[in-house]
Amino acid sequence: MLAPRQLDLFGKARAVSPVAQPPRPVPVPVLVPVQPLVPEPVPAPAPRVPHVAVPPLPTRQQTLARARALATQIAAILGSEFKVLLTVHDNRSTMISFRRQPPLLKIRAHHMFLDAPPEVIRSIAEYAGQGKPAAGAALDDYIAHQQVLIRAFPRKPTALESRGECFDLQVLLEEINVAHFEGKVEARIGWGRQTGKRRRKSIRLGVYDHKAREIRLHPALDRPDVPRFFVEFIVFHEMLHQLFPSARDTGRHVHHPRAFRERERSFPKYDAAMAWERQHLQELLRR
Ligand SMILES: [Zn+2]
Numbered sequence: 346m347l348a349p350r351q352l353d354l355f356g357k358a359r360a361v362s363p364v365a366q367p368p369r370p371v372p373v374p375v376l377v378p379v380q381p382l383v384p385e386p387v388p389a390p391a392p393r394v395p396h397v398a399v400p401p402l403p404t405r406q407q408t409l410a411r412a413r414a415l416a417t418q419i420a421a422i423l424g425s426e427f428k429v430l431l432t433v434h435d436n437r438s439t440m441i442s443f444r445r446q447p448p449l450l451k452i453r454a455h456h457m458f459l460d461a462p463p464e465v466i467r468s469i470a471e472y473a474g475q476g477k478p479a480a481g482a483a484l485d486d487y488i489a490h491q492q493v494l495i496r497a498f499p500r501k502p503t504a505l506e507s508r509g510e511c512f513d514l515q516v517l518l519e520e521i522n523v524a525h526f527e528g529k530v531e532a533r534i535g536w537g538r539q540t541g542k543r544r545r546k547s548i549r550l551g552v553y554d555h556k557a558r559e560i561r562l563h564p565a566l567d568r569p570d571v572p573r574f575f576v577e578f579i580v581f582h583e584m585l586h587q588l589f590p591s592a593r594d595t596g597r598h599v600h601h602p603r604a605f606r607e608r609e610r611s612f613p614k615y616d617a618a619m620a621w622e623r624q625h626l627q628e629l630l631r632r
Contacts, residue, residue, distance in 0.1 A: 408433065411459040415466065416452075422470035423450070433459065440488045443473035450474055457491040505535030505559065509567035517573075517580050518560070525611075530584045537561040548629050550622075551579040553586035560584065565632035571625075578618035585609055 416431040423429070427450035440455040452473050458465070465487045471480035507515035514534045522528050537552070550563045560583040566576050589605035591598055601609075612618065 408456065408459065415454075415459060415461070418463075418466050419450075419452070419470045419474070422467055423474040427474055441469065441473075441484060445474075455488075457488070460491075461487065505533050505561075507535045509536050509564070511567050511569050511571070512573070512576050514560075514562060514576075514580060517577055518584070521577060521581050521584060525581065526584065526588070530587050532558045532560050532584065532587060534560040534562070534580065534583075536564050536567055539564045545630050548626075550629070551583045553583040555586070555590065558587065563629075565629045568632070572621060574614040575618050575621050578612055578614065581612050582609060 420429040430451045432453045444451045468480040468483040471477040591600045592602045
């Protein structure tokens with residue numbers, strides 16, 4: 346986008362930390378975070394299931410309760426031989442790993458195992474606690490099945506809200522599309538999330554995601570003191586990214602190729618927009 350251009354526009358991914366704190370004492374299994382562990386991974390095989398239903402995301406409370414239940418069931422299968430320490434994670438490369446340190450059995454399992462049916466839980470116990478190869482194969486199958494679900498349902502679904510307090514970006518985009526692009530730009534648009542970070546040194550007012558064909562504007566622009574033509578200019582700029590993808594020029598990645606810049610200057614209030622940005626950048630940085 347325009348001049349200074351580094352800002353985490355959409356905030357940091359708020360990882361829903363899975364099972365994290367040690368719970369109050371429970372009868373048999375103990376549930377505490379264990380890491381790092383030496384993995385004995387079950388590699389992730391290719392998915393073979395064409396379609397699965399997508400459940401809603403569980404809350405942290407629910408995740409904890411289910412993790413406890415899972416640890417209890419594994420411990421029950423293994424009897425008094427082991428004390429089970431289970432950590433649930435979101436790591437996508439190693440779905441399940443364990444370490445036997447009698448009387449401890451430390452298991453790290455992807456959260457997909459929280460939904461596991463009884464026979465899969467038995468497989469976890471047999472694989473991790475007793476080293477049965479057949480149980481490992483059964484876990485492979487379960488993982489393959491579940492991975493389809495994971496892909497179909499990314500952890501951070503991106504809701505795109507175009508209506509802000511002051512500007513409806515969808516309306517602006519459609520108007521600009523007709524006025525400047527013969528309606529040919531196909532993109533979704535919405536406001537980015539406020540990051541809560543105030544002392545920034547630069548701000549990225551807009552961003553275009555080629556893959557998703559998605560434009561997001563910084564919420565600092567959704568204010569009554571920001572002129573409409575300036576918001577339009579940012580939308581216009583991001584739309585241009587679809588028409589003029591960044592190019593490689595003698596090895597360098599050119600985000601705004603010459604044709605892009607020329608077209609950008611065709612915006613009716615180009616000079617006013619550039620001037621407004623210069624004059625108000627400091628205010629925007631504080632928002
Ligand atoms: Zn740009």
